[in-house]
Amino acid sequence: xxLRLKNNIAVSDSGFVFxxxxxxxxxxNPVGIDIIQLLRxxxxxxxxxxxxxxxxxxxxxxxxxxxxxxxxxxxxxxxAEKA
Amino acid sequence: xxxELVIAVxxxxxxxxxxxxxxxIRALRDWKGKKVRxxxxxxxxxxxxxxxxxxxDKSYQVPYPSAGSDNLMLRLKxxxxxxGLDFIFPNFxxxxxxxxxxxxxxxxxxxxxxxxxxxxxxERHKYRLPEFGEKYQLAVPKSLSVNSLSEVPAALxxxxxxxxxxxxxxxxxxxxxxxxxxxxxxxxQAKWGLPVIFQQFIQGSEYNVVALGDGRGNxxxxxxxxxxxxxxxxxxxAGITLDEPALIEMTRKLIAANQWxxxxxxxxxxxxxxxLYIVEINPRFPAWVYLAVAAGQNMPAAAxxxxxxxxxxxxxxxxxxKMFVRYSxxxxxxxxxxxxxxTLGEL
Numbered sequence: 510x511x512l513r514l515k516n517n518i519a520v521s522d523s524g525f526v527f528x529x530x531x532x533x534x535x536x537x538n539p540v541g542i543d544i545i546q547l548l549r550x551x552x553x554x555x556x557x558x559x560x561x562x563x564x565x566x567x568x569x570x571x572x573x574x575x576x577x578x579x580x581x582x583x584x585x586x587x588x589a590e591k592a
Numbered sequence: 593x594x595x596e597l598v599i600a601v602x603x604x605x606x607x608x609x610x611x612x613x614x615x616x617i618r619a620l621r622d623w624k625g626k627k628v629r630x631x632x633x634x635x636x637x638x639x640x641x642x643x644x645x646x647x648x649d650k651s652y653q654v655p656y657p658s659a660g661s662d663n664l665m666l667r668l669k670x671x672x673x674x675x676g677l678d679f680i681f682p683n684f685x686x687x688x689x690x691x692x693x694x695x696x697x698x699x700x701x702x703x704x705x706x707x708x709x710x711x712x713x714x715e716r717h718k719y720r721l722p723e724f725g726e727k728y729q730l731a732v733p734k735s736l737s738v739n740s741l742s743e744v745p746a747a748l749x750x751x752x753x754x755x756x757x758x759x760x761x762x763x764x765x766x767x768x769x770x771x772x773x774x775x776x777x778x779x780x781q782a783k784w785g786l787p788v789i790f791q792q793f794i795q796g797s798e799y800n801v802v803a804l805g806d807g808r809g810n811x812x813x814x815x816x817x818x819x820x821x822x823x824x825x826x827x828x829x830a831g832i833t834l835d836e837p838a839l840i841e842m843t844r845k846l847i848a849a850n851q852w853x854x855x856x857x858x859x860x861x862x863x864x865x866x867x868l869y870i871v872e873i874n875p876r877f878p879a880w881v882y883l884a885v886a887a888g889q890n891m892p893a894a895a896x897x898x899x900x901x902x903x904x905x906x907x908x909x910x911x912x913x914k915m916f917v918r919y920s921x922x923x924x925x926x927x928x929x930x931x932x933x934x935t936l937g938e939l
Binding site: 517519532 | 797817818832834836913
């Protein structure tokens with residue numbers, strides 16, 4: 510699935526994410542920050558998996574699964590919507 | 593308008609269930625280029641605002657609204673003779689009706705107010721919310737007024753559990769059984785009288801908006817907030833300003849439709865499908881109004897300007913992500929001050 514990060518979502522360098530529509534805030538780890546930045550750059554799911562595979566020492570299947578879980582969280586917390 | 597204004601403010605009960613008095617005073621003290629002398633109006637000897645001389649210059653005890661408007665007017669005339677009041681900011685729901693009735697007489701004495709009209713005030717009561725929603729095409733939860741215990745079973749048959757049981761002015765509980773409904777009904781009836789309101793429970797996220805209407809259909813200010821920490825009394829102990837245009841739009845629609853005059857607080861719930869419901873319309877600024885001031889919209893000061901006939905352009909911006917976090921503080925007080933307010937009714 511491809512996601513589009515909502516325009517007004519604020520993400521700091523330290524991984525603090527603020528959703529100004531709901532007032533919710535979250536802390537994400539460095540991999541999460543990478544994914545958010547890739548989403549900001551309008552990368553597709555396929556591109557993100559490829560990018561993460563190059564940067565991190567993990568097999569594609571694990572990356573796919575973890576990315577799917579992370580996407581689900583982004584949708585659940587109204588930080589992103591399906592593209 | 594004079595350079596120095598004398599403004600009387602009630603709601604000095606800055607407790608764990610705070611009145612808006614001190615936050616309103618804080619906003620007035622932030623008013624750039626305007627000097628204000630603040631006169632506190634108190635009902636109880638232990639209202640914390642009485643003992644905050646940096647915020648309240650002088651305080652007077654006033655009779656409860658239940659003592660009738662004549663007694664209150666008599667007291668206000670005395671206070672006016674000493675202080676020369678320019679404006680009164682009533683901050684309790686229970687006293688607003690009396691002040692609205694007295695507004696023309698106060699105006700003739702040179703004391704301004706900026707309050708909704710009686711019709712506007714009456715139609716937004718919790719027990720009239722369904723009619724209000726229908727009249728102005730605004731989504732509201734189903735509500736019923738219950739005027740006696742014998743009416744409870746019939747009223748409940750129109751709801752599914754859980755149901756929200758509310759007092760006409762304050763307090764709300766979520767009841768999951770008939771026993772809980774009876775328990776809350778008695779508790780609320782004893783404290784706030786009848787009717788007790790039953791309201792459809794809507795699962796979702798709660799939002800609040802503080803707003804100011806100019807009485808001509810214009811929204812002068814509106815700032816939405818989400819409570820981040822809620823006390824056991826349901827009060828916000830921390831909150832954050834939001835960027836949610838739908839909340840502002842609903843506020844503007846309401847103010848345009850019923851020409852609201854004065855401060856207000858909207859309580860809204862957004863359900864899982866994104867549908868917004870107005871749950872309550874409070875006819876005055878809330879205790880968290882200073883968050884809006886800090887975010888860039890000094891609505892209490894704007895309300896005073898409007899009362900004096902000044903043109904006030906609507907606020908266009910506020911800072912999103914501005915937070916407040918309340919704290920408690922043991923203010924040390926001299927017995928002599930307590931004695932003064934207790935015996936003389938002034939401090």
